[in-house]
Amino acid sequence: MPSCACPSEHGRVATDGYDPAARVKALEQLLVEKGYVDPAALDVIVETYAHEVGPMNGAKVVARAWTDPDFRARLLADGTAAAAEFGFGGRGGEHIVVVENTSRLHNLIVCTLCSCYPWPLLGLPPVWYKSPPYRSRAVIEPRAVLRDFGVVLPETTAIRVWDSTAETRYLVLPLRPEGTGGLSEDRLAALVTREAMIGTGLALAPARADA
Amino acid sequence: MNGAQDLGGAMGFGPVRPEKEEPVFHAPWEERTLALTLAAGALGEWSIDEGRYARESLHPALYLNASYYEIWLRALERLLREKALLDAKELESGRALSPATKTRRTKLSADDARRLMANGTPYRREPSAPARFAVGSRVRAKVINPQGHTRLPRYARGKEGTVERVHGAHVFPDASARGKNEPVWLYTVAFPARELWGEGADPTLTVSIEAFEPYLEPAAPKS
Known part of the structure; x- marks a missing residue:
């Protein structure tokens, strides 16, 4: 049983009878028939975001920043250029800005107006990121939002919320967990969750066996 | 515009409910809606901001009740109609009733799509x-x-x-x-x-x- 709490995402039919599954099928046929779109291009787009681009990209960047101080400096100075060193960039990430968590400051990213998000590093945003509860509350009561994710920060930790109201797309560089001194970049990347890079989570502690 | 999209500080929406192991898409129609929106946008008939405006112009009650990709799909239909690439009859019937309108750019090929995603469209x-x-x-x-x-x-x-x-x-x-x-x-x-x-x-x-x-x-x- 999926534990999904977003019934509105599952093929629902709106109260006005609008059936998105049927509408989009008809629309695609029509746009292909009129020569406006090529189904092969649609397949490439879906394939890219379903499989090729996702939080594993951002995790690699974070792991490198944790292990390479020069890269970290480049990443914080120009996120777009530093991400391009991995070949990450493009649509939805034309202007990447990376902000760093410290023991005194926790960063959180939101787009109150819609869903702006660093696509090349994190893929498409999850439903909760685009949902009214997150968009409405992140800027006024971020600590309560963090509690929804099981994250409780010390009251002395300052919180900085970045509302992505332009094409600048933000990524959080989370704190490196303790006890990870000897881990390789690959092992480190496995500790970097999507939530950690949005700021609604922290990087995972290494499992005992990995420490 | 002071539409339903401008949510910062609004109250009453309840807790944030992250979904465990959330899939990228929840249904095939969401995939096609995303792809059609990007591919149709690449025809050059509207800017990304016109796209955003079309979404936030939906009635607030509808905007808040619809799923994310439903909002995208309704906005795409509206843009196609407003820019006269399709007419309302075609949208309702799902059949082409008139020749295509000439667009600023020709349709995106698979290779164009790869390039578009890899390069993006810088805004500086x-x-x-x-x-x-x-x-x-x-x-x-x-x-x-x-x-x-x-x-x-x-x-x-x-x-x-x-x-x-x-x-x-x-x-x-x-x-x-x-x-x-x-x-x-x-x-x-x-x-x-x-x-x-x-x-x-x-x-x-x-x-x-x-x-x-x-x-x-x-x-x-x-x-």
């Missing part, structure tokens, strides 16, 4: 004037209530903050949504939570927005 432009503000400048977000698209959220209007970053000149969404290309300077402006939310605000909280220069006016230095 050559500035036409020097920046009015610098890092550390005290600014006030103007009180504006435009009927058209804007990316100045209501919760920041009239509030004083400090310029923290200068991002260069970028496409101005408010103009771009009207089909006009008017690059302006873009800044990160940080506001203490108390300035935004008043008494009772989290004293450790700072919120920033990305503010285009026309949204800002000088404010008195911090006393």
Whole structure:
């Protein structure tokens, strides 16, 4: 049983009878028939975001920043250029800005107006990121939002919320967990969750066996 | 516009409910909606900001009730109709009833799609004037209530903050949504939570927005 709490995402039919599954099928046929779109291009787009681009990209960047101080400096100075060193960039990430968590400051990213998000590093945003509860509350009561994710920060930790109201797309560089001194970049990347890079989570502690 | 999309600070929506092991798409129609929106957008008939305006122009009750991709799909249908690429009869019947309209760019091939996603469409432009503000400048977000698209959220209007970053000149969404290309300077402006939310605000909280220069006016230095 999926534990999904977003019934509105599952093929629902709106109260006005609008059936998105049927509408989009008809629309695609029509746009292909009129020569406006090529189904092969649609397949490439879906394939890219379903499989090729996702939080594993951002995790690699974070792991490198944790292990390479020069890269970290480049990443914080120009996120777009530093991400391009991995070949990450493009649509939805034309202007990447990376902000760093410290023991005194926790960063959180939101787009109150819609869903702006660093696509090349994190893929498409999850439903909760685009949902009214997150968009409405992140800027006024971020600590309560963090509690929804099981994250409780010390009251002395300052919180900085970045509302992505332009094409600048933000990524959080989370704190490196303790006890990870000897881990390789690959092992480190496995500790970097999507939530950690949005700021609604922290990087995972290494499992005992990995420490 | 003061539409339902401008959600910062609104109340009553309940907790955030992250989904465990969330799939990228929840249904095939969501995949096709995303792909059709990007591919149709690449015809060059509307800007990304016109796309945003079409979404936020949906009736607020509908906007808040519809799923994300339903909002996208309804907006795409509207843009195709408004730009006369399709007419209402075609949309309802699902059948082409007239020849295609000539578009600014031809249809996206699979290779074009790969290039589009790999390269994106950068929004930085050559500035036409020097920046009015610098890092550390005290600014006030103007009180504006435009009927058209804007990316100045209501919760920041009239509030004083400090310029923290200068991002260069970028496409101005408010103009771009009207089909006009008017690059302006873009800044990160940080506001203490108390300035935004008043008494009772989290004293450790700072919120920033990305503010285009026309949204800002000088404010008195911090006393």
